[in-house]
Amino acid sequence: MTANVKEYRVVAGPEGYLAPSAAVMGVVLPEKGEALIEGAIVPEEEAINKIAEKLLAANNPVFFPGPSILWAWKDGVLEKAAALKRLADAVGAKMIPMPDYRPKYPMINPATEINPNHPNLTIWHNKIDACIFVGVHCHYANMALKIVRAGTSCYTIALCGEVGHEDAMISLRDVKATTIDRITEAVKKLKGGA
Amino acid sequence: MPEAAVNAITKPVMREVDPSYLFNEAKREKVFITGSEAVKEALRRANVSIAISYPITPQSESMHLVGDLYAEGCLEEYFRGENEFAVMSAVAGASMGGVRVFTATGGPGTLRAFEAFPTWSGGRLPIVCAFMTRGINSPLTIQPDTIEMSFMLDTGMLMFHAENSQDVYDMILKAFAVTEQVDVHIPAGVYIDGFFVTHTRGNINIITEDVKLNAYDPYSAPVPVMDMENVPVRQMRDPFVMKSNFISYDAHAAWQLEISAAAERARKYIKKYFGGLIEVENPDAEIMIMTSGTAVSQSRDAIVRAKEEGINVGLVKIKSIRPFPTEEIRQIAKKAKWIIVPEFNKVGWMAKEIKSIITDNDKVIGAPRVFGGMTMPPEIILAEIRRCVE
Numbered sequence: 001m002t003a004n005v006k007e008y009r010v011v012a013g014p015e016g017y018l019a020p021s022a023a024v025m026g027v028v029l030p031e032k033g034e035a036l037i038e039g040a041i042v043p044e045e046e047a048i049n050k051i052a053e054k055l056l057a058a059n060n061p062v063f064f065p066g067p068s069i070l071w072a073w074k075d076g077v078l079e080k081a082a083a084l085k086r087l088a089d090a091v092g093a094k095m096i097p098m099p100d101y102r103p104k105y106p107m108i109n110p111a112t113e114i115n116p117n118h119p120n121l122t123i124w125h126n127k128i129d130a131c132i133f134v135g136v137h138c139h140y141a142n143m144a145l146k147i148v149r150a151g152t153s154c155y156t157i158a159l160c161g162e163v164g165h166e167d168a169m170i171s172l173r174d175v176k177a178t179t180i181d182r183i184t185e186a187v188k189k190l191k192g193g194a
Numbered sequence: 195m196p197e198a199a200v201n202a203i204t205k206p207v208m209r210e211v212d213p214s215y216l217f218n219e220a221k222r223e224k225v226f227i228t229g230s231e232a233v234k235e236a237l238r239r240a241n242v243s244i245a246i247s248y249p250i251t252p253q254s255e256s257m258h259l260v261g262d263l264y265a266e267g268c269l270e271e272y273f274r275g276e277n278e279f280a281v282m283s284a285v286a287g288a289s290m291g292g293v294r295v296f297t298a299t300g301g302p303g304t305l306r307a308f309e310a311f312p313t314w315s316g317g318r319l320p321i322v323c324a325f326m327t328r329g330i331n332s333p334l335t336i337q338p339d340t341i342e343m344s345f346m347l348d349t350g351m352l353m354f355h356a357e358n359s360q361d362v363y364d365m366i367l368k369a370f371a372v373t374e375q376v377d378v379h380i381p382a383g384v385y386i387d388g389f390f391v392t393h394t395r396g397n398i399n400i401i402t403e404d405v406k407l408n409a410y411d412p413y414s415a416p417v418p419v420m421d422m423e424n425v426p427v428r429q430m431r432d433p434f435v436m437k438s439n440f441i442s443y444d445a446h447a448a449w450q451l452e453i454s455a456a457a458e459r460a461r462k463y464i465k466k467y468f469g470g471l472i473e474v475e476n477p478d479a480e481i482m483i484m485t486s487g488t489a490v491s492q493s494r495d496a497i498v499r500a501k502e503e504g505i506n507v508g509l510v511k512i513k514s515i516r517p518f519p520t521e522e523i524r525q526i527a528k529k530a531k532w533i534i535v536p537e538f539n540k541v542g543w544m545a546k547e548i549k550s551i552i553t554d555n556d557k558v559i560g561a562p563r564v565f566g567g568m569t570m571p572p573e574i575i576l577a578e579i580r581r582c583v584e
Contacts, residue, residue: 018447023455028462029377073413101418103445117445138376138416139318139452146448162376162414166455 010039010169012155019150021142022166029164029173036164036171047170048179051132051157052186054170058130058155061093064114067100068161069135076176077135080161083180084134090187093132096122101140116140120151133168134159134175142167159183205267208406210241213371216407217364217467222399229391232359232398233298233324234259236366237268240322241406243293244271248281250303251336252388253326257298278303282310282323289319292412292419294370297321300388301328304342308349314381315350315453318417320373320410321381322366327487327538328388329566337567338388340487343515344543350453352382352460353515354468355486360398362386365468365513370407372463379416380456385515387488387538416456457517464514471519472510474526479508481582482530484523484548486512489536489570496575507579512544520551527552532559532582536575540565 008025023029027039035047055061068074069081088095098114108115110125116136123131131154133141138160145156145167158168159175172179211220216239227235233256237245245264247257264272270293275281278299285295299307304325314321325346329339346353354369356362362384369382386392412419464471475497483493490511497507510526512519527533527548535545535558545560552558559582562574 018444018451021451021455021458023458024451029459067418103442118441121441137418139379140417142416142452142455143445143448146451147444150444150448162416164377 008039010036010149010167012153012169013149014151014153015149017150019146021146027166029166030171032174035173036166036168038169039166044172047172048182049186051170051172051183052190054130054155054157055091055093055132056187056190060126060128061091061130061132062126062128063088063093063095063132063134064098064119064136065095065134066098066136066140068137070097070099079177080135080175080180083177083184087180087184087187090184090191096126098136098140101137114144116144119144119148123148123152123154128154130155130157132157132159133165135161138162138165141165206403208239209404210408211405212408213368213467216401216405217368217371220405221402223402224397224399226395226397227359228255228393228395229356229359229362229386230256230259230393232363232400233366234263235400236363237263237296238403239401239406240296240367240370241294241409242269242296244285244288245269245296246273246275246281246284246288247297248275248278248299248303250278250300252328252392253298253300253303253324256324256326256392260296260298278307279310282307282314285321285323286310286314286317286319289314289321290317290420292410292415292421294374294410295321296323296366298324298326300326301330301336301339301342305330305345308345311346311349311351311381316449318379318415318453318456319381320370320379322369322373323381323383324362324366325383325385326388326392327385331566335567338390339539339565339567340385340387340537341539341541341565343385344539344541346383347516347543347547350380350457351516352378352380352457353385354382354513355385355515356387356391357487357490357511358398359391359394359396361513362391363398363400367407368467370410371467372460374410375459375463376414376416377459378456378463380453380460385487390488461517464517468513470522471514471517472512472522474508474510476506476508477526478529479506480529480531481505481534481579482508482510482526482532483534483536483575484510484512485536485544486515487538489538492570492572493536493575495572496579499572499576500579503580505579505583515547518547518551523548524552530557532557534559534561534575534578534582536561536570536578537563538565538570539563
């Protein structure tokens with residue numbers, strides 16, 4: 001890549017016709033205890049506070065829970081789902097599920113569903129200005145995050161149970177129910193201070 | 195083998211350990227084996243569920259030996275496919291089903307199966323395949339040649355090139371550790387120069403038989419496992435490109451970008467488990483040889499002889515072809531006046547790769563090249579070295 005690759009920042013779009021992979025542009029995933037804010041590695045706590053700030057500043061924050069949180073394939077999923085509901089309630093955010101990844105023709109109903117192959121439709125239809133991807137398998141999350149960044153101005157947040165997402169504007173890794181509860185606490189603290 | 199005999203096999207007791215322990219701490223013992231036997235010994239410790247074979251020279255022996263592992267109880271399933279394309283499709287199905295799989299091919303077999311390889315990458319399948327390279331030109335040859343690697347460069351797969359049987363053994367095991375990372379999860383090819391490595395015997399250090407790689411967890415994959423017995427049954431990775439509209443094109447493009455990103459993320463794991471994408475000797479020399487596979491071994495001989503003549507020559511052994519060690523090579527190339535790239539193929543794909551990433555690439559000497567089964571005597575590398583100082 002060119003010399004300016006390291007300056008690449010993952011910010012709200014629309015970035016253009018085809019947004020590049022942040023990983024190829026030099027953004028690296030965080031190590032344990034760290035997170036990403038707009039392509040830069042930061043301590044997890046800083047990202048948690050930033051998430052709370054972004055969610056509360058949004059006109060229409062929406063959470064997109066994916067199959068990994070809609071189905072209890074792993075231990076801890078039920079607890080994580082309950083924590084997510086608590087966070088949504090604290091923020092006043094709606095939830096629009098990504099129930100699976102199959103393309104649906106002629107198209108999904110963007111009022112009730114989001115699909116990784118054309119997530120921009122749901123964001124445009126609902127005028128979503130901040131969103132959370134959670135429980136979406138990493139491949140589909142990265143793919144959708146790129147499409148969202150390319151075509152919309154939505155601010156993307158990924159709460160990843162694995163190692164994180166460079167293509168989100170804010171990304172946490174190793175997210176558990178307790179991590180989500182920490183975001184809820186940060187939201188409540190911010191609201192209380194307002 | 196009669197069914198009763200197979201059923202009577204007792205699975206060997208091997209303790210599962212994490213990759214770092216397996217590669218760095220587990221006890222090793224020296225054995226005198228061929229490259230094909232090194233494949234078998236790597237698979238014994240790889241905790242693979244399914245291996246599928248189809249014969250082609252010079253690969254046939256390796257998968258035959260892997261079949262012996264089935265008889266020893268180390269594999270859950272092993273069979274011969276109808277042809278290479280069928281094998282590569284079958285391993286894809288097994289991998290989508292969430293098990294660790296292995297296969298091998300080479301030369302014309304690689305090309306016969308070719309469509310499968312980008313499909314593996316697109317499917318985020320962490321398959322490990324050994325490619326025992328050979329010529330694929332007409333008139334027919336079964337002899338050593340690395341031409342097939344040039345065709346594989348843009349399939350989206352990770353590519354590692356073994357210099358010798360020790361590399362074969364280590365790279366196959368380590369390839370699983372790299373490919374199965376959730377942020378990587380694309381297939382890997384371990385390339386082994388046919389005959390020069392597969393059919394020659396050498397001393398290598400192998401891990402004792404009491405440990406094996408820990409199990410693959412398909413529920414920490416970047417794509418859902420195709421589990422037909424658990425909800426939601428049809429978590430398919432359906433093609434979405436059957437419509438002629440921008441949404442389909444956009445989704446396909448974003449998908450392909452994510453495959454490139456996965457290969458990029460592999461770098462840190464290759465550094466962790468392989469010790470780097472390259473190995474360097476004498477990096478400050480004005481004359482550098484940069485190459486991969488058995489051309490590295492031949493270059494080592496040439497470098498010793500050059501030293502006897504008072505010529506200082508360094509060496510870059512390129513272990514990872516995909517991802518390519520772009521920054522590493524750029525750094526070393528800055529200091530070099532000449533870069534010699536010996537290759538076992540006609541097209542010089544490695545020289546092209548190196549030329550494409552450095553600005554002053556007129557210092558790259560794409561020679562010597564041998565192909566069609568020819569050996570590479572160190573003398574012809576030495577001749578190129580001498581030309582640099584004349």
